[in-house]
Amino acid sequence: MRGLRSFVARRLLLGVAQTVAVVLLVFALTEALPGDAAVALAGDQPDPARIAALREAMHLDRPAYERLAEWAAGLLHGDFGTSVTSGRPVSQYLADGFGPTLLLAALTVALLVPAGFGLGVLAARHEGRLVDRLISSVTLAVHAVPEFALAVLLVAVFALHLGWLPATAVGYGTDLLAHPAALLLPVLVLLARPVCSLARLVRAGMVDALAAPYAVHARRYGVGGARVRYAHALPNALAPAVQQLARTIDWLLSGVIVVEALFVIPGLGTVLLNAVAERDVPVVQGLAVVFGVLTVVLNLGADLVTHRLAPRAGVAA
Amino acid sequence: MNEETARHLASPAVPSFPGLRRRGFLAATGAASLGALALTGCGGPGSEDGTGKGDGRPRRGGRLRAAFAGGGASETLDPHLANLFADVARAKALFDKLADYGADLSAQPRLAEKWQANKALDRWQVTLRKATFHNGKPVTAQDVLYSYRRIADPKKGFRAKASLEPIDLDASRATGKRSLEFVLKRPTAEFPNILAAFGAYIVPEKATAFDEKPIGSGPFRFVSFAPGRSAVLRRYDDYWEGAPHLDEIEFVVANEESARVNALLGGQVEYAHELDPTTARAHEGKGQIEIVRLRNSAMQGFAMKTDRAPFDDKRVRQAFFLIADRKELVAGALSGAGEIGNDLFGKGYEYYADGLPQREQDLGRARALLKQAGAEKLKVTLDTSAVAAGFTEAASIFRDQAAKAGVTIDVRTGSKDTYWSDILDSGTLCCYRSGAMPIEAHLSQRLLTDSTTNATEWHHKDFDALYQQAQSTRDTKDRAAVYARMQRRLYTEGGFLIWGFADWILGTAREVRGVDRKAPANTLDWARFDKVWLA
Numbered sequence: 001m002r003g004l005r006s007f008v009a010r011r012l013l014l015g016v017a018q019t020v021a022v023v024l025l026v027f028a029l030t031e032a033l034p035g036d037a038a039v040a041l042a043g044d045q046p047d048p049a050r051i052a053a054l055r056e057a058m059h060l061d062r063p064a065y066e067r068l069a070e071w072a073a074g075l076l077h078g079d080f081g082t083s084v085t086s087g088r089p090v091s092q093y094l095a096d097g098f099g100p101t102l103l104l105a106a107l108t109v110a111l112l113v114p115a116g117f118g119l120g121v122l123a124a125r126h127e128g129r130l131v132d133r134l135i136s137s138v139t140l141a142v143h144a145v146p147e148f149a150l151a152v153l154l155v156a157v158f159a160l161h162l163g164w165l166p167a168t169a170v171g172y173g174t175d176l177l178a179h180p181a182a183l184l185l186p187v188l189v190l191l192a193r194p195v196c197s198l199a200r201l202v203r204a205g206m207v208d209a210l211a212a213p214y215a216v217h218a219r220r221y222g223v224g225g226a227r228v229r230y231a232h233a234l235p236n237a238l239a240p241a242v243q244q245l246a247r248t249i250d251w252l253l254s255g256v257i258v259v260e261a262l263f264v265i266p267g268l269g270t271v272l273l274n275a276v277a278e279r280d281v282p283v284v285q286g287l288a289v290v291f292g293v294l295t296v297v298l299n300l301g302a303d304l305v306t307h308r309l310a311p312r313a314g315v316a317a
Numbered sequence: 318m319n320e321e322t323a324r325h326l327a328s329p330a331v332p333s334f335p336g337l338r339r340r341g342f343l344a345a346t347g348a349a350s351l352g353a354l355a356l357t358g359c360g361g362p363g364s365e366d367g368t369g370k371g372d373g374r375p376r377r378g379g380r381l382r383a384a385f386a387g388g389g390a391s392e393t394l395d396p397h398l399a400n401l402f403a404d405v406a407r408a409k410a411l412f413d414k415l416a417d418y419g420a421d422l423s424a425q426p427r428l429a430e431k432w433q434a435n436k437a438l439d440r441w442q443v444t445l446r447k448a449t450f451h452n453g454k455p456v457t458a459q460d461v462l463y464s465y466r467r468i469a470d471p472k473k474g475f476r477a478k479a480s481l482e483p484i485d486l487d488a489s490r491a492t493g494k495r496s497l498e499f500v501l502k503r504p505t506a507e508f509p510n511i512l513a514a515f516g517a518y519i520v521p522e523k524a525t526a527f528d529e530k531p532i533g534s535g536p537f538r539f540v541s542f543a544p545g546r547s548a549v550l551r552r553y554d555d556y557w558e559g560a561p562h563l564d565e566i567e568f569v570v571a572n573e574e575s576a577r578v579n580a581l582l583g584g585q586v587e588y589a590h591e592l593d594p595t596t597a598r599a600h601e602g603k604g605q606i607e608i609v610r611l612r613n614s615a616m617q618g619f620a621m622k623t624d625r626a627p628f629d630d631k632r633v634r635q636a637f638f639l640i641a642d643r644k645e646l647v648a649g650a651l652s653g654a655g656e657i658g659n660d661l662f663g664k665g666y667e668y669y670a671d672g673l674p675q676r677e678q679d680l681g682r683a684r685a686l687l688k689q690a691g692a693e694k695l696k697v698t699l700d701t702s703a704v705a706a707g708f709t710e711a712a713s714i715f716r717d718q719a720a721k722a723g724v725t726i727d728v729r730t731g732s733k734d735t736y737w738s739d740i741l742d743s744g745t746l747c748c749y750r751s752g753a754m755p756i757e758a759h760l761s762q763r764l765l766t767d768s769t770t771n772a773t774e775w776h777h778k779d780f781d782a783l784y785q786q787a788q789s790t791r792d793t794k795d796r797a798a799v800y801a802r803m804q805r806r807l808y809t810e811g812g813f814l815i816w817g818f819a820d821w822i823l824g825t826a827r828e829v830r831g832v833d834r835k836a837p838a839n840t841l842d843w844a845r846f847d848k849v850w851l852a
Contacts, residue, residue, distance in 0.1 A: 034732050034734075035734055035735030035739075039738045042474075044752075045737070045769075045770060046737045046738030046770060049769070050476075050479070053471060053472060057472060057473060083390075086390075086391040086544070088390075088391075152575065155579055159583050160583060163583075167582065167583030167585060168571065168576050168579050168580045168583065168585060170569050170580040170585045171569050261573045262576055264570075264573075264576045266570075270389060270572075273389075274389030274390060274545070275390075283390075
């Protein structure tokens with residue numbers, strides 16, 4: 001157990017370092033983009049005097065390291081700073097956008113786990129037969145369709161042609177739970193690709209595990225088929241799938257950007273896109289911190305679960 | 318995600334409809350008093366001037382939801398910060414300006430009932446109409462002065478500051494509760510254009526915060542606002558021009574064009590702003606939704622920097638005018654949703670020089686001009702970006718057209734977030750676009766030696782002098798003659814190659830009535846929801 005604790009501590013320290021590195025990198029990249037918030041705000045009226053006035057009003061005329069230091073100092077007190085574009089606190093941006101994105105991600109993951117694992121196990125059970133071939137080919141096909149195209153297709157069919165579901169979530173604001181019908185298509189789009197990759201991974205792991213000597217041995221001792229499948233083979237098959245799941249959750253973010261734009265769901269993806277276009281550095285920084293921390297925590301969690309499932313697989317810290 | 322394309326103020330022009338000629342409007346000659354002018358598109362029975370359908374008698378009530386591309390979580394309701402179409406649509410629902418632009422971009426009185434100039438055109442008396450803010454307080458001269466001084470604050474960088482520059486705000490004063498005297502730094506015959514300037518809204522004195530509970534004098538009052546999502550406004554019953562027909566209007570933000578279309582088709586909104594030509598073609602005349610094309614809209618062109626090689630030689634500029642196949646550019650870059658231009662801004666606007674012959678492609682003559690200028694085998698870099706619809710397409714089409722005249726164009730695609738400031742001073746040739754504004758404003762903001770955004774680097778003392786002469790000319794006819802001279806000069810050897818004017822496309826649900834079909838974006842009757850009703 002002591003080993004596990006020091007492993008977690010090491011990983012957390014590493015995670016903090018990773019998050020700091022991500023934040024610094026994002027800051028450097030945003031600064032390196034051509035133009036700044038004043039130029040972006042001036043838009044199609046880039047009168048140099050006006051840009052200079054905006055720059056001064058936004059305090060962008062101070063050196064970058066000073067702005068970064070001030071922002072970092074604020075962060076230590078839990079203060080994410082204020083948006084240069086609107087002067088509103090960044091924490092409000094995060095709070096407003098977090099709800100819808102979290103809802104989408106949570107729903108997706110909640111459906112992803114049973115669907116992905118179920119399909120994977122089902123295919124592995126019928127390895128080489130029709131069911132397996134069907135699942136394998138359909139998952140491969142769906143995985144090849146980009147989210148954007150899939151979303152457009154689903155809206156055209158289910159919302160506009162059949163009229164079963166709302167086409168977008170326009171006007172529902174953050175109160176999405178009150179309109180479950182509006183969530184169906186976005187979640188379906190988000191779900192489509194990760195389910196395929198997860199199902200294929202589980203299937204491959206299961207096929208390997210069922211053919212492994214210990215599973216054959218257990219069967220020879222007369223242990224029941226279901227028990228071999230779920231108590232002996234599945235945990236070993238799960239290890240790579242769990243790590244893939246953690247990666248999927250990171251990846252959901254990019255899917256979320258597309259889905260939010262197409263279905264007009266004002267979440268973090270939308271906030272990020274706008275903040276980058278407006279060169280609103282504090283908002284981009286705040287998002288980088290949130291995403292960095294989330295990624296570290298999720299991956300650590302995944303590694304711990306993997307460790308529990310297959311201790312001998314060894315987890316590199 | 319090139320939805321940002323037209324987030325900034327591209328805006329449509331207006332075709333020249335004979336029915337919309339100015340009605341002997343003598344504002345600038347000092348005898349202006351229009352009182353309650355019957356504006357077009359009033360939607361009442363018999364005034365079908367601007368509305369496309371025989372819309373009949375307006376019905377009161379209902380809620381209209383309008384989808385615009387917006388500015389995300391950084392949006393604000395401060396009307397002086399208005400920058401995008403969505404901002405302007407909300408600002409004009411909540412606030413008023415002293416004047417606003419008619420369909421031909423001439424100034425029409427709004428909160429100002431009348432204006433009158435002295436002989437030298439550098440002092441203007443403005444009388445306000447009786448109007449109230451949403452809190453019941455009357456709109457006074459002090460509110461106007463406060464609003465203009467706030468816009469002109471050098472620390473703020475408000476967009477309208479450049480437009481208000483001719484006014485000496487320290488010397489201007491209130492002469493009564495509803496009358497002011499504006500003192501100008503120089504004669505300004507087009508002073509009413511300043512009152513109508515983009516973003517010059519009147520807010521109550523001392524107002525500084527606008528996101529909590531903004532108070533204006535516009536047709537709708539504030540209910541709620543969630544930046545980047547929605548703004549809900551309710552009818553203001555005491556509006557000076559009469560209460561709107563709608564009970565409520567909700568502005569929702571949807572940055573993707575396909576999302577706006579889908580929301581409209583799915584019955585989630587009743588009005589969708591800024592649709593693609595392909596969308597319009599797919600749904601026009603199908604009866605599911607109404608497509609409104611505001612013809613002759615955003616000016617589209619190329620800007621040549623006239624102060625550097627190769628465009629410092631006017632023969633090279635003239636050759637480029639002749640290289641452009643305008644029909645092909647409109648067909649390709651605008652998907653046919655627009656019409657060809659004649660290298661002049663403001664087709665259909667007041668003072669537009671429409672007597673000049675339409676330019677056609679003439680590659681032989683273009684080659685000859687280039688040869689005279691010693692610019693055979695010319696190589697030029699053309700800057701473009703996905704900042705506006707049709708830019709990147711226009712660049713590649715023009716590249717192919719130029720190749721036929723022996724000119725090699727290298728297309729360089731830049732960042733859309735900073736495009737306008739990137740092309741202001743650097744490069745030699747770039748894609749350019751402009752929204753609706755009076756021709757005078759186009760001249761003063763872009764073509765004078767001290768203009769703030771002179772993208773063609775057009776610096777000519779004699780041209781500046783002509784502008785000043787126009788601004789010192791009382792008589793409209795004489796002034797039009799000076800503008801015609803300036804435009805002839807630009808047509809002959811200017812730096813703007815203006816190849817087209819794009820349609821501005823809106824979609825509405827079938828039950829929506831009273832949407833004006835002729836008003837360019839940013840003019841009075843565009844996005845004017847107090848005249849709209851639901852049948």
